[in-house]
Amino acid sequence: MYKLFLCLRYLRKRRIAFFAVAAVCLCTAMVLIVVSVMGGFLQMVRDRSRGMLGDLIMENASLQGFPFYQEFIDLMKAELPDRIEEATPVIISYGVIRFPTDQITKPAQIVGIRLAETMRVNEFGKGLFYETYYPGTTTLGPVRMPCVGFDEAGRPALPEDLESAWQRWRSSASPAQVAKAPIEESLRYGRPGYYAPVPAEESGGPMAPGWYGRELPGAIIGTDLCARREPDGSFTRYYWRGYPVTLTFVPFTDTGKPLETGSGMPSKLFRYVDDCRTGVYDIDSMSVYVDFDLLQDVLEMDEQRLSEKAGGGTIPPRTTQVQIKLRPGVDPRQTRDLLVQRWQEFYVSRIEGLRTPELIRRVMILTWEEKQAKFIGAVEKEKVLVTTLFGVISVVAVFLVGVIFHMIVQQKTRDIGIIRSVGATSLGVAQIFIAYGAAVGVIGGALGTALGTAFVWRINEFQDFLRWLDPRLEVWNAEVYAFDRIPNTVQAWDAGVIYVVAVLASIAGSLVAARRAARVWPVEALRYE
Amino acid sequence: MSDVILQAAGVHKSYQLGRVSLPVLRGVSISIACGEFVAIMGASGSGKSTLLHILGALDVPDRGTVRFEGQDLFAGPASRRDVLRNATFGFVFQFYHLLPELDVLENVLVPCMVRRSVAGWIRARSEHRRDACRVLEQVGLSHRLRHKPNELSGGERQRVAIARALANRPRVLLADEPTGNLDSATGREIMGVLGTLNRQGQTIAMVTHDPQVAACAHRIVTLEDGRIKSGRG
Ligand SMILES: Nc1ncnc2c1ncn2[C@@H]1O[C@H](COP(=O)(O)OP(=O)(O)OP(=O)(O)O)[C@@H](O)[C@H]1O
Ligand SMILES: [Mg+2]
Numbered sequence: 001m002y003k004l005f006l007c008l009r010y011l012r013k014r015r016i017a018f019f020a021v022a023a024v025c026l027c028t029a030m031v032l033i034v035v036s037v038m039g040g041f042l043q044m045v046r047d048r049s050r051g052m053l054g055d056l057i058m059e060n061a062s063l064q065g066f067p068f069y070q071e072f073i074d075l076m077k078a079e080l081p082d083r084i085e086e087a088t089p090v091i092i093s094y095g096v097i098r099f100p101t102d103q104i105t106k107p108a109q110i111v112g113i114r115l116a117e118t119m120r121v122n123e124f125g126k127g128l129f130y131e132t133y134y135p136g137t138t139t140l141g142p143v144r145m146p147c148v149g150f151d152e153a154g155r156p157a158l159p160e161d162l163e164s165a166w167q168r169w170r171s172s173a174s175p176a177q178v179a180k181a182p183i184e185e186s187l188r189y190g191r192p193g194y195y196a197p198v199p200a201e202e203s204g205g206p207m208a209p210g211w212y213g214r215e216l217p218g219a220i221i222g223t224d225l226c227a228r229r230e231p232d233g234s235f236t237r238y239y240w241r242g243y244p245v246t247l248t249f250v251p252f253t254d255t256g257k258p259l260e261t262g263s264g265m266p267s268k269l270f271r272y273v274d275d276c277r278t279g280v281y282d283i284d285s286m287s288v289y290v291d292f293d294l295l296q297d298v299l300e301m302d303e304q305r306l307s308e309k310a311g312g313g314t315i316p317p318r319t320t321q322v323q324i325k326l327r328p329g330v331d332p333r334q335t336r337d338l339l340v341q342r343w344q345e346f347y348v349s350r351i352e353g354l355r356t357p358e359l360i361r362r363v364m365i366l367t368w369e370e371k372q373a374k375f376i377g378a379v380e381k382e383k384v385l386v387t388t389l390f391g392v393i394s395v396v397a398v399f400l401v402g403v404i405f406h407m408i409v410q411q412k413t414r415d416i417g418i419i420r421s422v423g424a425t426s427l428g429v430a431q432i433f434i435a436y437g438a439a440v441g442v443i444g445g446a447l448g449t450a451l452g453t454a455f456v457w458r459i460n461e462f463q464d465f466l467r468w469l470d471p472r473l474e475v476w477n478a479e480v481y482a483f484d485r486i487p488n489t490v491q492a493w494d495a496g497v498i499y500v501v502a503v504l505a506s507i508a509g510s511l512v513a514a515r516r517a518a519r520v521w522p523v524e525a526l527r528y529e
Numbered sequence: 530m531s532d533v534i535l536q537a538a539g540v541h542k543s544y545q546l547g548r549v550s551l552p553v554l555r556g557v558s559i560s561i562a563c564g565e566f567v568a569i570m571g572a573s574g575s576g577k578s579t580l581l582h583i584l585g586a587l588d589v590p591d592r593g594t595v596r597f598e599g600q601d602l603f604a605g606p607a608s609r610r611d612v613l614r615n616a617t618f619g620f621v622f623q624f625y626h627l628l629p630e631l632d633v634l635e636n637v638l639v640p641c642m643v644r645r646s647v648a649g650w651i652r653a654r655s656e657h658r659r660d661a662c663r664v665l666e667q668v669g670l671s672h673r674l675r676h677k678p679n680e681l682s683g684g685e686r687q688r689v690a691i692a693r694a695l696a697n698r699p700r701v702l703l704a705d706e707p708t709g710n711l712d713s714a715t716g717r718e719i720m721g722v723l724g725t726l727n728r729q730g731q732t733i734a735m736v737t738h739d740p741q742v743a744a745c746a747h748r749i750v751t752l753e754d755g756r757i758k759s760g761r762g
Binding site for chain 1: 588608624627628629640647649
């Protein structure tokens with residue numbers, strides 16, 4: 001009983017123990033913050049990778065792409081309906097985007113997608129801005145520009161179809177979502193997004209809201225390419241929805257030669273119909289999404305007739321990637337192996353007489369993890385490295401606990417003699433200090449876990465505050481870390497493990513002092529005042 | 530009063546000072562009878578404290594035996610001596626040696642806590658508290674239960690120390706210069722307390738170099754040159 005009693009009493013009365021508690025607390029918090037942020041970063045990388053890609057990716061890592069994709073998709077969907085939920089071809093090409101108002105050009109990754117299919121294969125749809133608040137209104141097909149006009153009562157209003165889409169979203173969304181909708185207060189129509197007023201030349205009659213201008217194909221633009229990120233995390237859009245942009249393409253032949261067109265590089269006008277945010281800065285600051293068939297056509301990746309001079313025949317249509325979504329619970333690796341086998345059986349009969357058989361032979365099927373393995377692996381290594389580093393730093397805390405306990409034992413030598421003289425065993429005396437160490441660990445660890453968790457939860461606000469003090473104090477640069485927000489979740493498992501380690505480390509720190517306490521020779525301790 | 534409770538025979542003890550061995554006790558033999566009040570006198574440095582510590586199983590002799598009720602104190606594991614110190618002997622030191630973080634009552638209860646496990650303590654707490662209060666009343670301190678040692682006078686501290694020594698109703702009370710740090714009036718009070726205890730049957734061995742204090746005892750033995758030189762009564 002005396003062990004518990006004295007341990008608690010010393011904990012209350014010895015101020016110096018608070019230093020030990022504080023040291024344990026800070027180290028626990030530090031390690032927890034590092035593990036949480038790095039772990040969260042890793043999780044984000046994984047989630048986003050999968051969200052961007054789907055479960056399996058088929059590609060040959062070339063700009064020319066590979067043929068027979070549609071036949072293979074159809075075949076597999078028919079043969080493996082219980083495994084494959086959806087599959088869609090994607091063309092990834094490079095080019096230039098130009099915004100006519102400010103005549104700014106930027107490099108762009110021009111991605112050809114089938115919008116509806118892509119939204120089923122991966123999380124692309126979730127990152128769309130206008131599509132979220134005006135469901136069903138984003139298309140890549142030819143569109144005109146939606147303009148704000150005035151209703152009969154003279155209030156500013158959106159075109160009828162957009163207004164009803166907004167109402168549809170609002171009635172299906174939760175009140176919290178509605179409250180969070182980024183309604184532009186300065187724009188008098190009071191709806192999310194940025195819309196142009198009815199152009200002057202059209203407003204001969206009543207300035208009714210509606211769709212104006214000529215029809216142009218739609219393009220979805222990466223959010224960081226067409227909007228400014230505000231410190232509070234919202235975006236200010238530079239361009240009206242439906243505003244024209246020019247894309248310039250860089251086409252290649254199937255053999256990889258630059259395509260010779262009569263009038264230089266092909267260029268085309270599009271309308272900015274929506275913007276898309278994956279959360280990966282590198283993608284959001286570069287990508288422009290257009291219709292698959294249109295891009296295939298522009299890049300001459302559709303079916304091509306070869307001239308007599310080139311040997312005649314046709315080149316089948318090509319894609320650069322196929323993204324595949326598996327049914328829930330289906331093992332991606334196993335399905336990947338199965339698809340690889342099917343693909344090899346599939347192409348042997350078709351490769352005959354093809355001008356570029358290598359494009360087919362090089363097709364790989366990867367899981368999303370394999371596709372991103374380099375990046376995920378690097379982040380994983382970084383996590384282990386940083387955690388180890390901070391773990392090593394935490395050894396300092398163990399030393400500090402050791403030193404503080406050593407001091408306490410030294411100060412308390414006489415008291416140890418006293419309790420030995422009334423019958424305490426040397427083991428019992430040691431246990432007082434071990435229990436004391438455990439108590440320091442339990443309290444310090446708990447405080448540290450709480451502190452670390454609170455810090456991680458508020459980490460983005462903290463960073464915003466630092467940036468507000470001085471922009472140079474920004475620690476998390478979206479362009480470096482790919483994600484715009486610092487991960488801010490704490491895994492209960494991480495916290496638990498760190499807490500247990502903190503308690504064990506504190507006990508370890510107290511062991512030397514406890515041993516010393518056990519060896520106090522009572523007669524010596526009691527000889528003097 | 531003739532049955533011997535504590536008996537030392539040929540006890541040797543020397544301290545190592547660097548290379549030199551300093552003999553302090555050189556064959557001390559002493560018997561203490563049950564209910565006896567023995568005073569041990571001697572010059573400073575003659576080894577009185579050392580002898581008392583050995584008698585109370587706090588220190589170990591180099592040679593010789595100490596028997597408590599016929600049983601060798603130093604046979605068996607060290608834990609046996611821990612138990613004996615807790616339940617059989619009560620120590621009172623010249624410098625009181627109270628735990629500064631604990632109040633009077635808690636100081637007196639420490640030996641009881643040492644004896645009990647947590648569960649045992651919770652069960653027997655009120656009983657121990659009652660005992661401790663009774664002992665504190667015996668030494669005249671029942672009005673100071675919640676005071677810390679640094680709020681007490683020297684005499685009061687020594688009374689607390691006596692009360693603590695008595696907490697587990699020891700068979701033998703060992704007092705090392707209990708009045709050494711007190712003025713003579715306070716010293717007399719403490720001796721009064723010890724005398725009363727002795728009349729109630731408590732066996733006491735006390736070290737002192739004050740002949741007046743020693744006079745309260747039944748018998749005075751003197752340590753000289755590491756041996757018992759004289760005995761009286
Ligand atoms: N740990 C030690 N190391 C070396 N010498 C010691 C040690 N403890 C005691 N001594 C020596 O042993 C001798 C006896 O000490 P002890 O404390 O028993 O004397 P004492 O008779 O109680 O003296 P006092 O009346 O001053 O209390 C002294 O000379 C002391 O210096
Ligand atoms: Mg002495």
